[in-house]
Amino acid sequence: MFGLVVVAVRMTNLWVRQPHPWDALQDGLKGVSGDLVLYNFLLPAPHVLVAPSGIYAIETRFQDRPQQVSGDRWRPNRGLFTFMRQEQIGNPSNDAQQAAA
Structure with missing residues (x-):
């Protein structure tokens, strides 16, 4: 059931x-x-x-709260049930680098 909720939130967002x-x-x-x-x-x-300066891969994630970024580590400021309405942030920097490779 939890997996279905995560997929539904991702598709909705x-x-x-x-x-x-x-x-x-x-x-x-x-x-x-x-x-x-x-x-x-x-x-x-x-x-x-x-x-002109280059080619850039861009990753998007829906987030309605600020994120804490320290170096290459991303951490959301979230409440207990925030995961039910937002997709997981993961590591957009790493995802963009992999997409660009």
Whole structure:
């Protein structure tokens, strides 16, 4: 049952909850530079940003609370039942590096 809840939360956050990750990325890049190109779901990484300075793999996670980051370690500030409505943060830095490889 717990596994089903985790999968349902992940799918809801990815496909139902607004704003969608790809929309938030596009909105965040508006007005930055005309030299940037964002590819969503076309390459092995879910989101890839191509810029004159390089190619960047971008990982998105829905979180509505601040995260504590120390070096390469990510820790959420969460309550007892927060996991029921948010996906696990994992390690976005490591995930992006693996997606870029």
